[in-house]
Amino acid sequence: MSQNNHTTHPPARADSAPTDSASAGSALADTRAPAHTDPASAKADTANTHSSTSADSASAGSALADTGSSCPSQASPADAPAASAADNAPADAPAAECSHLDKLKTHPQAQIKHAIAVVSGKGGVGKSLVAAQLAVALRRLGFAVGVLDADITGPTMARAFGISDKLQACQDGIIPQESSGGIKLVSTNMVLPDESTPVLWRGTIISNLVRQFWSEVLWGQLDYLIIDLPPGTGDVALTIFQSLPLDGAVVVSTPQDLVAMIVAKAINMAQMMEVPVLAVVENMSYYRCECCDSVQRIFGPSTVENLAHNYTIEHFAEVPITPTYTHLMDTGKAEEIDISSLSELAGRLASA
Numbered sequence: 001m002s003q004n005n006h007t008t009h010p011p012a013r014a015d016s017a018p019t020d021s022a023s024a025g026s027a028l029a030d031t032r033a034p035a036h037t038d039p040a041s042a043k044a045d046t047a048n049t050h051s052s053t054s055a056d057s058a059s060a061g062s063a064l065a066d067t068g069s070s071c072p073s074q075a076s077p078a079d080a081p082a083a084s085a086a087d088n089a090p091a092d093a094p095a096a097e098c099s100h101l102d103k104l105k106t107h108p109q110a111q112i113k114h115a116i117a118v119v120s121g122k123g124g125v126g127k128s129l130v131a132a133q134l135a136v137a138l139r140r141l142g143f144a145v146g147v148l149d150a151d152i153t154g155p156t157m158a159r160a161f162g163i164s165d166k167l168q169a170c171q172d173g174i175i176p177q178e179s180s181g182g183i184k185l186v187s188t189n190m191v192l193p194d195e196s197t198p199v200l201w202r203g204t205i206i207s208n209l210v211r212q213f214w215s216e217v218l219w220g221q222l223d224y225l226i227i228d229l230p231p232g233t234g235d236v237a238l239t240i241f242q243s244l245p246l247d248g249a250v251v252v253s254t255p256q257d258l259v260a261m262i263v264a265k266a267i268n269m270a271q272m273m274e275v276p277v278l279a280v281v282e283n284m285s286y287y288r289c290e291c292c293d294s295v296q297r298i299f300g301p302s303t304v305e306n307l308a309h310n311y312t313i314e315h316f317a318e319v320p321i322t323p324t325y326t327h328l329m330d331t332g333k334a335e336e337i338d339i340s341s342l343s344e345l346a347g348r349l350a351s352a
């Protein structure tokens with residue numbers, strides 16, 4: 001995958017801003033702030049936030065208000081370019097591609113070389129498992145990896161990676177949490193008082209928070225940022241496809257025809273928005289019997305090869321139903337899972 005330098009994009013132009021162009025800063029800092037709040041002033045407002053999470057919710061801000069954390073010392077990407085396996089672009093490569101010119105900038109102290117969204121038109125098909133495992137596989141390959149949990153109302157990533165600490169803010173921005181394996185992570189649960197607190201925010205605030213997770217987090221230098229999307233093709237998917245300079249999307253499906261039909265909507269959406277679909281992953285593709293090693297196609301024959309073929313998607317992978325995956329994801333041990341098909345896929349994406 002050729003390198004993109006997401007820090008070098010010029011600021012989003014007024015004429016290209018998404019229709020609900022409230023500032024990214026308003027969501028975390030003070031969710032009651034008017035839509036035109038300046039991000040810089042919004043951060044100062046965190047001292048005035050509440051701790052409820054209802055429609056006038058300001059609890060995201062309150063979690064960050066009093067942290068007083070010192071900012072991590074990070075060399076500016078311009079001063080210290082990452083030297084990693086993913087850094088294979090020629091020295092004279094253009095700093096940014098034309099298709100990225102209108103996109104949201106990252107924080108000045110962040111350099112995200114590749115951003116990949118994990119999507120599906122359908123809920124519960126295993127997006128979060130696939131997103132987590134792509135992140136883990138890329139990390140095992142030696143890359144600097146982050147995970148942005150864009151499922152604002154149903155976040156699962158903090159739990160999957162065993163992180164219960166809250167996000168901290170310093171004067172420069174938001175400091176992501178880090179897993180034991182070194183994956184940086186932001187998720188709504190890290191700003192809620194409790195992981196069972198419901199998030200009752202309207203679409204604009206949710207979209208703003210996603211933007212803020214992109215542009216105000218001190219990600220440092222990442223080779224890959226994996227973005228876990230909520231189900232469907234609604235507000236958040238639109239925001240991410242429109243506003244973030246994605247390298248592409250990985251689409252998650254399951255073998256049922258009904259699911260394939262809905263997943264096709266996500267593929268079509270990505271293609272309509274000129275986001276390349278890098279791969280399609282068929283989750284719960286089969287079950288391998290632990291006793292006799294036979295493969296059982298519980299949900300019917302695989303449809304992934306056809307799906308990939310029909311939509312000219314270069315890569316595809318199958319993930320088996322494996323009860324230990326559920327258990328490990330539920331107990332914060334996502335980094336102990338090793339799914340060979342996703343490791344191979346991560347390797348292919350990294351070398352593409």
Ligand SMILES: Nc1ncnc2c1ncn2[C@@H]1O[C@H](COP(=O)(O)OP(=O)(O)OP(=O)(O)O)[C@@H](O)[C@H]1O
Binds near residue numbers: 122123127129156
């Ligand atoms: N291949 C698998 N084997 C066993 N369990 C799985 C598998 N894939 C997913 N699961 C489990 O199924 C549940 C749903 O998966 P997951 O949360 O990843 O789906 P999702 O598409 O992200 O859901 P949502 O649309 O709600 O975000 C989780 O408990 C997860 O651990």
Ligand SMILES: [Mg+2]
Binds near residue numbers: 127151156
């Ligand atoms: Mg999910």
